[in-house]
Amino acid sequence: xxxxxxxxxxxxxxxxxxxxxxxxxxxxxxxxxxKRSTAVARMPEFDQLRDEGTALKNHILExxxxxxxxFEANVIxxxxxxxxxxxxxxxxxxxxxxxxxxxAKTVTKGKSMVSEEINLNDYLEKxxxxxxxxxxxxxxxxxxxxxPSHIIAPAIHLNLEDVSEIFHEKHNRPKSSDPAxxxxxxxxxxxxxxxxxDVGITGANFLVAETGSTIIVTNxxxxxxxxxxxxxHIVVTSIEKVVPTLEDMTLFLRLLARSATGQEFTxxxxxxxxxxxxxxxxxxxxxxxxxxDNGRSEMxxxxxxxxxxxIRCSACMNHCPVYGAVGGHSYGWVYPGPMGSVLTPQMVGxxxxxxxxxxxxxxxxxxxxxxxxxxxxxLMRHWREDEFAKxxxxxxxxxGIGGWAFFAKRPALYRLLAVSxxxxxxxxxxxxxxxKKIPMAGGWTDWRDMPxxxxxxxxxxxKSRKQS
Amino acid sequence: xxxxxxxxxxxxxxxxxxxxxRPSIGFATIKxxxxxxxxxxxxxxxxxxxxxxxxxxxxxxxxxxxxxxITAFDGFEYVVGPSGSCIGMLHQYVDxxxxxxxxxxxxxxxxxxxxxxxxxxxxxIDFDSMLASxxxxxxxxxxxxxxxxxxxKQQPRKLLANVANLSLTEMEDAETCCGFGGTFCVKYPEISxxxxxxxxxxxxxxxxxxxxxxDLGCLLNMAGKLKxxxxxIETRHIVEVLAGMTxxxxxxxxxxxxxxxx
Numbered sequence: 001x002x003x004x005x006x007x008x009x010x011x012x013x014x015x016x017x018x019x020x021x022x023x024x025x026x027x028x029x030x031x032x033x034x035k036r037s038t039a040v041a042r043m044p045e046f047d048q049l050r051d052e053g054t055a056l057k058n059h060i061l062e063x064x065x066x067x068x069x070x071f072e073a074n075v076i077x078x079x080x081x082x083x084x085x086x087x088x089x090x091x092x093x094x095x096x097x098x099x100x101x102x103x104a105k106t107v108t109k110g111k112s113m114v115s116e117e118i119n120l121n122d123y124l125e126k127x128x129x130x131x132x133x134x135x136x137x138x139x140x141x142x143x144x145x146x147x148p149s150h151i152i153a154p155a156i157h158l159n160l161e162d163v164s165e166i167f168h169e170k171h172n173r174p175k176s177s178d179p180a181x182x183x184x185x186x187x188x189x190x191x192x193x194x195x196x197x198d199v200g201i202t203g204a205n206f207l208v209a210e211t212g213s214t215i216i217v218t219n220x221x222x223x224x225x226x227x228x229x230x231x232x233h234i235v236v237t238s239i240e241k242v243v244p245t246l247e248d249m250t251l252f253l254r255l256l257a258r259s260a261t262g263q264e265f266t267x268x269x270x271x272x273x274x275x276x277x278x279x280x281x282x283x284x285x286x287x288x289x290x291x292x293d294n295g296r297s298e299m300x301x302x303x304x305x306x307x308x309x310x311i312r313c314s315a316c317m318n319h320c321p322v323y324g325a326v327g328g329h330s331y332g333w334v335y336p337g338p339m340g341s342v343l344t345p346q347m348v349g350x351x352x353x354x355x356x357x358x359x360x361x362x363x364x365x366x367x368x369x370x371x372x373x374x375x376x377x378x379l380m381r382h383w384r385e386d387e388f389a390k391x392x393x394x395x396x397x398x399x400g401i402g403g404w405a406f407f408a409k410r411p412a413l414y415r416l417l418a419v420s421x422x423x424x425x426x427x428x429x430x431x432x433x434x435x436k437k438i439p440m441a442g443g444w445t446d447w448r449d450m451p452x453x454x455x456x457x458x459x460x461x462x463k464s465r466k467q468s
Numbered sequence: 469x470x471x472x473x474x475x476x477x478x479x480x481x482x483x484x485x486x487x488x489x490r491p492s493i494g495f496a497t498i499k500x501x502x503x504x505x506x507x508x509x510x511x512x513x514x515x516x517x518x519x520x521x522x523x524x525x526x527x528x529x530x531x532x533x534x535x536x537x538i539t540a541f542d543g544f545e546y547v548v549g550p551s552g553s554c555i556g557m558l559h560q561y562v563d564x565x566x567x568x569x570x571x572x573x574x575x576x577x578x579x580x581x582x583x584x585x586x587x588x589x590x591x592x593i594d595f596d597s598m599l600a601s602x603x604x605x606x607x608x609x610x611x612x613x614x615x616x617x618x619x620x621k622q623q624p625r626k627l628l629a630n631v632a633n634l635s636l637t638e639m640e641d642a643e644t645c646c647g648f649g650g651t652f653c654v655k656y657p658e659i660s661x662x663x664x665x666x667x668x669x670x671x672x673x674x675x676x677x678x679x680x681x682x683d684l685g686c687l688l689n690m691a692g693k694l695k696x697x698x699x700x701i702e703t704r705h706i707v708e709v710l711a712g713m714t715x716x717x718x719x720x721x722x723x724x725x726x727x728x729x730x
Contacts, residue, residue, distance in 0.1 A: 012656070358652075358655060358656075359652075360652070361650075362523060362613075362652075364617065365616070378563075388526050397524055401520060408515045408529075408533055409533060411515050431722060433725060434692065434721075434722075443653065443655070444692070447658075447660070447696070448661070448695070449692045450692055451489065451688050451691050452720075453490070454716060456491070457488060458491035458494040
């Protein structure tokens, strides 16, 4: 996927003026956060679960190699295969290889952000394999040639009219704006695809080391059909998803559903443990797990290790006032919002994604709702430090900070600067209490007045009061 | 406070914005502290808490300023400031130094002594005497750092409940960021503008005639927007109301425009 993060500001400007997008984002704000807070209020021990989840994730990350190897051994014991892929390219190649082995023409896909991360659909299409998204949101996006703008509600940037429009165009049926009719239409279209697919690709929310199982949670049941009907099931996921036991998994399922959609439990929780056995009624004949690293193992042992606790619930973006204003596409790559502002620089380079960790007021709302207590503002600040140390921050910022720091580190000189700036602003305001336009400060005065200083600086007034 | 007790020695952290834009907030803070029986000193060696450098990724400058601030406030029982954001920054100094660095312990010591003004009055010295009088319907904006870093939520409300004639109406999304964010508001002006537009709309819907808050950065941003939009709502720092120092025109107003003698 093309990286559009360097154009974040321009993307954001367009998004702020996009009436349809703003309408859709309004629905988001009234939806997930309200549902989450209702679910949390019903569970008095929720914060305790968060602590347990955080501690458990920390333990896993300290022993990541051990649990991954245990997971691999158990997948193999169950008759499946595990493929370790360091880069997105490695992962795409491996998946194509598996598809070619079974001579696959079409693959059905459950929703997977890792598959977005490795840009799998484009790769398969280029190599003669047709991927078919089966999550309703992803299906709509695929028809539109669009990409997810949210990690659990991929088409959240669209409105009903957009769906109605594209279904009419692509399905060749009468136009309808009844959600039930549209849903039925998508069902019928997808039903035959499910039956005809050679390979089913899903992601995984968690990998269970003790059993070699993978699990996906969905509210549509499309994942079940994707992974049980075709002869081959490929799970494409990332290394930090491993948990030690089934019981550990349930802790995260409880945190995930409440944090994401405010549900107590997601509707479908589907475990896959190896290929179909002789006594099984259904299931794939081949079971592959493609484990993607893509920079994650480099984060272990660094200040960014905390980010690997993420369980992809989306609470951070659902509550983020910046995401709420500009939507997910503005971030310009796969993962938006606060979690994306930390992950994207890791995956595409800080030189491409530096604007993302800067696009935060550090209001701290994301951290306050994170089920695994990731210190997202702190991690965004680490990226700013990295950017500053590499001299990547804009010159205006570096010079501004440098000039300001010269005075801030010298209290006597700082007093002089404060007195003269204070006087300058009061002169500009004249008899008014505020200033309409300040040269070089258009960032402020283009949008709001600058209240004028109400008198001489505090320090000078305090000094004269003390002397008198 | 009993007369026989030794007064509490407080160092006032003025904050650079109060110094520059609204000295009355500093004097109101001093008045509140003195009324509560504190002895207030304003160390001369203070400038800014260092947040502009900290949030721009300039760790070295932040460390320099942290050391300067720590030294300036050595020896005070408490360090109090009229800002959750700046006091929150003082609390974060501990993260700037390695465990083996002697400044780490000094930063921890400062953190234990540093309080936002409403939190200090309520949580530390349990000050709940009847305060000033203020005619008006106010709404309170919870600034992010105070709320989420320092747990300032009920303290300002508890103090406002002790102000005669004042009624408080909570606005929708009082805890949502106003879009100021320090350098954020000039680095991402259009996003910041959308956030402060949302805030302005919520203030108006609340029906309040006065908007109060505990951080001048946010107040300048919100007052600037309300004024640009032509609203009559007054914006003030909470300490002005608590200390009964509301004779001065509100933020963004001038005595001349209000027809008052200068």
